[in-house]
Amino acid sequence: MKKYKVTLQKDEREDLEAITRKGSHQSQRVVNALVLLNCDEGEFNEYRMRGVDVANVLRISMRKVDRVKKRFVEEGLGAALGSRQGQRVHEKKADGDFEAHLVALSCSKPPQGFARWSLRLLADRVVELQYIDSVSHETIRRVLKKGLD
Numbered sequence: 001m002k003k004y005k006v007t008l009q010k011d012e013r014e015d016l017e018a019i020t021r022k023g024s025h026q027s028q029r030v031v032n033a034l035v036l037l038n039c040d041e042g043e044f045n046e047y048r049m050r051g052v053d054v055a056n057v058l059r060i061s062m063r064k065v066d067r068v069k070k071r072f073v074e075e076g077l078g079a080a081l082g083s084r085q086g087q088r089v090h091e092k093k094a095d096g097d098f099e100a101h102l103v104a105l106s107c108s109k110p111p112q113g114f115a116r117w118s119l120r121l122l123a124d125r126v127v128e129l130q131y132i133d134s135v136s137h138e139t140i141r142r143v144l145k146k147g148l149d
Contacts (some may be wrong), residue, residue, distance in 0.1 A: 004069040007042040012077055019081075029081050031058055035068045036080060093132060094143050101131045102143055119144075 008016070016033040019025050035058065038049040051069075055062045072080035094102075105125060110117045119137035126132055126140075 004066070004073040005041055006036055006039045006069050006072055008036065008040045008044065009042070010044050013037065013040065013042075013044050015077075026082070031060060032068050032081050034058055035060075035065050036072055036077075039065065039069055093135060094139060098126070098131055099143050099146075101129075102126055102140065105129075106144060 016037050019033040020030055020037065035054055037045075038054045038057075039051060041048060049057070051062060051065045055065050068080050102122065106117050106122055111121065111125075114121065119140045122140045123135050123137045127134060
């Protein structure tokens with residue numbers, strides 16, 4: 001049972017063939033183009049390979065072949081070639097008020113027994129002072145680095 005059937009139009013085939021033949025493209029973009037060209041069941045394809053054969057020839061997994069075909073059918077040619085953005089959206093914890101408190105704290109005298117502020121010390125202190133509910137030392141680093149740029 002085939003779940004996703006790839007049928008390319010003539011212009012799509014020409015674009016994919018151009019990607020595989022010339023120019024400098026990302027390797028995964030070329031591999032995805034080859035997968036689509038070889039799995040094409042449209043009228044413009046003279047020779048169609050099975051997904052297993054495509055995976056063996058290109059030395060990729062059958063799962064990758066299925067993912068490329070699925071993205072082509074559901075999202076279109078651009079997504080299948082790999083030009084898609086990340087789907088995750090993260091809300092920023094560090095707003096301007098928090099950043100101001102953090103910079104002021106980092107410029108202050110470090111705690112007793114320490115020569116200077118570390119990122120982890122700063123992260124613990126801003127949580128302790130309730131400027132933010134929780135924060136990682138990496139977020140502290142990014143905020144302080146952004147102030148230097």
